[in-house]
Amino acid sequence: MTQKLPLPPFTLETALIKVQAGEDAWNTRNPEKIAMAYTVDTEWRNRDQLINGREAVIHFLQGKWEKELDYRLKKELWAYTDNRIAVRFEYEYHNQKGEWFRAYGNENWEFDENGLMRKRYASINDVAILEAERRLL
Known part of the structure; x- marks a missing residue:
């Protein structure tokens, strides 16, 4: 059985590790790895x-990063x-027209006993920004 450390139940230390691992993975923009x-x-x-299943996640992320460039x-x-x-999060990206955005949101995660995420619920809002206003370089 595949495990993704750290495993639940989470402590402050292991929750921080899990959040950083998620950030690092998503910043690779590699749908299969994520x-x-x-x-x-x-x-x-x-x-x-609504997205169900690992294969659907891969398909969703591929489409996401075709539109959200330099994420x-x-x-x-x-x-x-x-x-x-x-978690709370923010991310920045631009579209194919060169228009920049910052997205803000919250996610609720639930993990199985092997540390794999079973549920992910994300609420996200986009705000148009100027390229000069970017914070996440």
Whole structure:
């Protein structure tokens, strides 16, 4: 059985490690690598989309980074307990027209006993910014 350390139940230290690992993985923009942190039957809500299963996650992320260019993410631990973690995040990207955006949001994560994310619920809002206003370089 595949494990993704650290495993629940989480402590402050292990929750911080898990959040940093998620940030690092997403900043690779490698859908196949990222998807390995999720259960085969993972359940997501991302904005207004419902995504089910690791293969659907890969497909979703491929499409995401075809539109969200030069994506850069920062996550921050909000809360944790047992097998759940909540984060706040912001990320920046530009579209094919060169217009820049900063997205803000919150995610609620639930993990299985092997440290794989079983559920991910994300609420996200985009704000148009000027390239000069970027913070995440």
